């Protein structure tokens with residue numbers, strides 16, 4: 001488990017505001033939009049104006065992100081024309097599989113809430129379970145399937161707190177209004193319609209990628225993409241009253257063969273002098289995930305920036 005100080009009281013979380021007030025100019029101190037950068041996607045914050053990076057180590061209660069492709073810092077800045085919209089981005093997130101508690105995983109979202117963030121755009125790299133969502137597609141998430149939540153692993157477990165609802169409804173967790181903004185932004189940018197899809201995100205704990213049977217199971221259960229993050233952040237943001245948008249970048253196909261070829265038949269055919277064609281042995285890797293993030297990071301960045309611009313206009 002994480003060794004960070006596990007005080008999640010509002011006072012402790014809010015003490016970060018005093019630290020930030022000594023680092024940031026007034027106009028950056030009240031971000032309207034929060035961004036969570038997925039694996040290989042920290043370039044989403046690359047063109048913030050007046051950008052200031054604040055390492056997690058200089059704040060209170062933050063963990064350290066240990067995954068390649070995640071930086072341990074917040075980036076503050078402005079996005080869009082004119083005065084710009086003040087924003088804050090997590091350049092790296094925490095995953096439960098790193099050994100972080102779920103409180104640590106969602107902690108930065110709670111800090112964003114104290115800073116006044118109204119809308120959050122949570123991004124991730126994910127494996128596709130749907131042939132209609134090929135590698136490189138950005139998927140606007142409309143729902144989730146969280147097996148860990150269904151089996152007792154939920155960041156909102158614990159004593160009731162008066163400021164939060166005890167039983168949080170999730171039917172509207174993925175803001176309809178922000179999902180519209182995603183497609184309006186893509187239209188304004190003239191992105192081909194194949195760039196953007198819609199789907200359901202399955203959260204698994206990782207760190208193993210899915211076995212073929214698990215992939216088939218998730219697909220049959222209605223998931224479009226799968227990843228090892230995001231849902232805890234969505235739950236905390238929803239609990240904090242923040243509007244949530246999730247964008248998944250498809251970095252790979254989950255290996256989901258329709259069936260298994262009998263190895264007995266394979267060996268018997270070979271012995272009979274009629275060898276069958278070899279079965280391709282495909283494996284996903286984090287390097288592949290990061291490479292697609294690098295390749296498609298610019299499209300994702302332009303989409304996120306255009307969304308923020310539109311949100312700035314609508315107040």
Ligand SMILES: O=P(O)(O)O[C@H]1O[C@H](CO)[C@@H](O)[C@H]1O
Nearest residue numbers: 038039124125227228229289
């Ligand atoms: O969800 P993000 O942080 O984008 O990262 C994804 O990429 C990693 C696996 O390659 C996992 O951490 C998975 O969740």
